[in-house]
Amino acid sequence: MTTGSQALRAAFPAARPRRLRAGATMRRMVRETRLSPDQLILPMFAVPGRGVEAPIAALAGHSHLSPDLLAARAARAFDDGVPAVLLFGVSEHKDALGSGGHDPDGAVQRAVAAVKDARPEMVVITDVCLCAYTDHGHCGVVVDDAVDNDLTLDVLARVALSHAEAGADVVAPSDMMDGRVGAIRAALDGDGHSGVAIMSYAAKYASAFYGPFREAAGSAPGFGDRRGYQMDPANVREALREVALDVGEGADMVMVKPAATYLDVIRAVRDTTSLPLAAYHVSGEYAMLMAAAERGWLDERRAALETLTGIVRAGADLVITYHAERAARWLREEEA
Numbered sequence: 001m002t003t004g005s006q007a008l009r010a011a012f013p014a015a016r017p018r019r020l021r022a023g024a025t026m027r028r029m030v031r032e033t034r035l036s037p038d039q040l041i042l043p044m045f046a047v048p049g050r051g052v053e054a055p056i057a058a059l060a061g062h063s064h065l066s067p068d069l070l071a072a073r074a075a076r077a078f079d080d081g082v083p084a085v086l087l088f089g090v091s092e093h094k095d096a097l098g099s100g101g102h103d104p105d106g107a108v109q110r111a112v113a114a115v116k117d118a119r120p121e122m123v124v125i126t127d128v129c130l131c132a133y134t135d136h137g138h139c140g141v142v143v144d145d146a147v148d149n150d151l152t153l154d155v156l157a158r159v160a161l162s163h164a165e166a167g168a169d170v171v172a173p174s175d176m177m178d179g180r181v182g183a184i185r186a187a188l189d190g191d192g193h194s195g196v197a198i199m200s201y202a203a204k205y206a207s208a209f210y211g212p213f214r215e216a217a218g219s220a221p222g223f224g225d226r227r228g229y230q231m232d233p234a235n236v237r238e239a240l241r242e243v244a245l246d247v248g249e250g251a252d253m254v255m256v257k258p259a260a261t262y263l264d265v266i267r268a269v270r271d272t273t274s275l276p277l278a279a280y281h282v283s284g285e286y287a288m289l290m291a292a293a294e295r296g297w298l299d300e301r302r303a304a305l306e307t308l309t310g311i312v313r314a315g316a317d318l319v320i321t322y323h324a325e326r327a328a329r330w331l332r333e334e335e336a
């Protein structure tokens with residue numbers, strides 16, 4: 001019988017993992033996780049008008065863009081290798097029912113059409129939610145100070161339909177109402193849009209990391225918080241249940257959100273579903289990294305690529321990231 005330290009001595013110096021780290025070419029050969037621009041999805045914020053570009057302070061490098069400028073920037077991203085955008089609408093027109101969300105002339109509907117016009121092959125995904133369109137900022141219809149699940153489903157379905165009519169390839173419901181995937185699928189199929197896919201924000205947590213986004217979308221809740229519909233950050237089994245329900249209702253892809261603080265959730269979902277899995281590296285995660293980079297405390301490029309690699313290593317097929325454009329360029333440079 002050999003003791004632990006004898007075994008160690010016998011293995012060494014035969015076992016020298018450093019041999020495979022000796023040069024860049026070798027490291028490239030034995031790399032287990034490969035990040036590709038094909039996996040990146042760029043979030044963008046559409047506002048009404050023409051020629052509008054208003055930088056978003058908390059999201060360095062990102063702006064509110066009118067449909068014309070949004071389409072031009074999306075086209076550049078596509079030409080740089082980013083295959084898809086995720087579009088959010090920002091609206092001044094807010095009411096109790098979030099009816100601005102299904103305005104056929106809304107900023108997001110126009111932006112969808114403009115991107116498809118500029119780059120027909122680019123995949124256009126739209127966020128389906130009411131929070132940017134309700135006067136109370138909640139993701140659904142409020143009755144007696146609580147979000148009413150079933151009343152919200154009809155409105156969400158109308159929003160998804162308006163996006164499909166504008167030309168969206170994929171709709172992505174982010175509201176976290178029960179049954180929304182089924183309701184949206186039925187509405188799309190009933191109206192001749194059976195080819196439009198659904199990427200569900202299946203496991204979306206009530207996170208502190210959405211702060212910069214809510215500022216950008218003007219969608220912070222006017223009272224209370226979102227814990228009555230978004231998930232408790234402490235739960236992972238519940239995420240698997242949410243994913244299973246959405247898959248059962250017809251989701252084509254599922255998402256975990258946020259990403260970097262939820263790598264175990266990404267792994268658990270990866271191991272239990274065969275559908276493509278997206279992870280959303282959200283506004284607060286991006287802002288944290290960018291703030292540190294701006295102070296010179298982190299190297300943006302290395303920290304961003306390491307973060308994205310970690311998310312993919314955990315099991316994500318796709319990453320929604322505010323770094324998408326730069327990451328696509330960095331990855332191309334590394335290839336060269």
Ligand code: PBG
Pocket residue numbers: 127129131139174175209210211212213214226281282283284
């Ligand atoms: C809308 C929505 C939010 C995000 C995506 N869709 C905000 C929220 O739920 O409050 C957050 C995205 C980000 O932080 O980048 N419901």
